[in-house]
Amino acid sequence: MKNYIATILMSLSLLFVSSLASAAAVEIELVIKDHLFFPAEVEVPAGQKVKLRIINQDPTPEEFESYELNREKVIAGNRQTVIFIGPLSPGEYPFFGEFYPKTAQGKVIAK
Numbered sequence: 001m002k003n004y005i006a007t008i009l010m011s012l013s014l015l016f017v018s019s020l021a022s023a024a025a026v027e028i029e030l031v032i033k034d035h036l037f038f039p040a041e042v043e044v045p046a047g048q049k050v051k052l053r054i055i056n057q058d059p060t061p062e063e064f065e066s067y068e069l070n071r072e073k074v075i076a077g078n079r080q081t082v083i084f085i086g087p088l089s090p091g092e093y094p095f096f097g098e099f100y101p102k103t104a105q106g107k108v109i110a111k
């Protein structure tokens with residue numbers, strides 16, 4: 001009987017952990033290199049919170065900036081950061097690197 005209860009408790013906790021995992025935000029990587037964003041077009045699921053990990057591979061700092069996403073954050077050279085965006089309505093949300101705006105351009109596309 002004790003084993004039976006332990007088995008039930010264990011499967012319940014596994015269910016709980018897996019539902020937590022599926023509720024966690026989607027994570028997407030965005031790399032800055034040579035003052036460009038890779039990928040320049042970032043596809044994200046609409047209607048969901050998204051974790052955007054921004055990895056600056058340049059030795060110089062860059063500022064991720066987007067009026068449409070209402071986000072701005074400085075990433076030091078050779079460092080990374082995380083920002084949360086969304087849930088977004090379907091559409092396009094431009095962003096740029098404020099320190100190198102001529103080259104560092106991209107957009108989030110929510111579908």
Ligand SMILES: [Cu+2]
Pocket residue numbers: 063065072098
């Ligand atoms: Cu700014």
